[in-house]
Amino acid sequence: MIELAIAGGLVLLALAIGVFAGRKIGPRFTDLWATHVASHGEGLGPRMTQIVRHGVAAILLAIIVNAYPWPPIAGAPIGLALGVAAALFAQQVLRGLGIARWMAWIIAAIIFVALFSRSVGGLDAITNTLDMVGFNVGKRRLSLLWLVTILITGVALIAVVRLANRVVSHSITRSKAFDPTQKLLAQKLASIAVIIAAFFIGIDMLNIDLTAFAVFGGALGLAVGFGLQKTVGNLIAGIILLMDRSIKPGDVIVVGDSFGWVNKIGVRAVSVVTRDGKEHLIPNENLMTQEVENWSYSDRNVRVRIPVGVSYDCDLKLAQELMLKAASDSPRVLDTPKPNVWLSGFGDSSVDHEILAWITDPESGVGNVRSDVLNRLWWMFKEHGIEIPFPQRDVHIRSSVTPSDQ
Structure with missing residues (x-):
């Protein structure tokens, strides 16, 4: 009874320390994680307080259960608390890494059963029972125990790969030694390397x-x-x-x-x-x-060509000055290189020009630059009486008188 009371007290102490660590250290780990390890949208960040709480409690309980040969009646509460803390810790970590909820709870349940059974001395009986349900294929035994091992190993490796990829990706993104293209290439190569390493580690762990x-x-x-x-x-x-x-x-x-x-x-x-x-x-x-x-x-600079036609009767020099002003006043047109106006030809109805303007942000569109310049030019032409001609045709009718009409 004394050992049971001591075990219960140690369990309560370990759980209390876990709660204290979660409240005091958890927020600091959250800030550290968001700043130095992963982005603010990282799934582990919001769960860091619970992860620290259950993780600290599980570590302390694991030390307690292995520090003294507890009898089964005293080891049961320690094993129960250890199983629950470790299961909740695993569930929070797996959910934070994007593992499906049902899968995270299955792994948590397996961890709970394994740790609790080990603390009361019943783990061998469970593993032997699981191993008995199966059959042999060549030299390999396919059983429920093998399936559980495959499941735990696979989920653990997926979680480790996701964690490693996010940490490496964030570290490369924060690096100032690479340009954006080199960062993207380094992230992809690192991701491939992590997956290959995880594959061979899993092969080794499963003795394949x-x-x-x-x-x-x-x-x-x-x-x-x-x-x-x-x-x-x-x-x-x-x-x-x-x-x-x-x-x-x-x-x-x-x-x-x-x-x-x-x-x-x-x-x-x-x-x-x-x-x-x-x-x-x-x-x-x-x-x-x-x-x-x-x-x-x-070079990110792109030249935009804007065709404009004016009447043959207008002040050509004034029209060209207005074209330059309309281009220069447009906010996205660069001052250097300067915009220019070329006379491109004498058309049937107009004197044809091209406004040549440079922009440095083509991803924001080119058509809207043309629209802005032409809108400004329209009102300038209106103000100064510059006519924008439209096609005109003169039709001449010749009358002829035939002998029958006389």
Whole structure:
């Protein structure tokens, strides 16, 4: 009874310390996580207080349960509290990393049963029972225990991969040594490296012989050779685009009939957002094999051509000055290089000009610049009596008198 009372007191103390740590240290961990590890939208951030609370309690209870050979009657409350704290800790972490709610609760339940059974000496009985329900395939035993192990290992690796990807991605984003394209390339390479490392770690943890993948590897090679050529080609093309920096997020490009700014370079396709809000997904391979017009490859300045026609009877010099003023007054037109006006030809009804104006933000659109300049020019022409002609035709009718009319 004395050991039971001591065990109960230690359990209450551990839980109280966990609550205290959650209230005092949890907010600090939340701020530290949001500032140095992941973005403010990270799922673990809002759960950090609960994670610290249950994690500290689980660590203290684990120390208590292993520090003394407790009899089953005294070990039961410690194991119960340890199982609950560890299960809640795992559930909060998994949910914060985007694992489905039902899966997180299944893993939490398995952790609770395992820790509680171990503290009262019944874990071997459970594992033996699970292992008995199954059958042998060659040298491997397929049982409920094996399925539970696969489930726990798979979920744990998925959680670790997501956590590592978010931490690495945030660290690369905060780095000042890379430009945006290099950051995106580093994030993708790091993500691939994390997935490959997790795969081999999982193979090792499950004691799977890699020679078993020989046939699978051959079949995968044939599949890539015959059916996945485009997928692999797009993947390699995407990596090449990021490495040679010919197309970067934020660039304004024209591919066929698609005109817009590059929103994202993905594994399979490049996302191009048009001024209409439409998002075109162009396969990476197309950008490698087709002609691409990149308006911001080496210089973001783009020249806009605005055709204008004026009457033959107007003051041509004044009209040209007004064209320059209308372009200069437009807020998006650059002062350097200066806008210019060219006389492009003598048309049938008008003297044709082109206003040449430079902008540095083509992703914001080109048509709206033309519209702004022409609107300003319209009112200036009205104010100064400059006529914008419209096509006119003179029809001459010749009358003829035939002998029959006389």
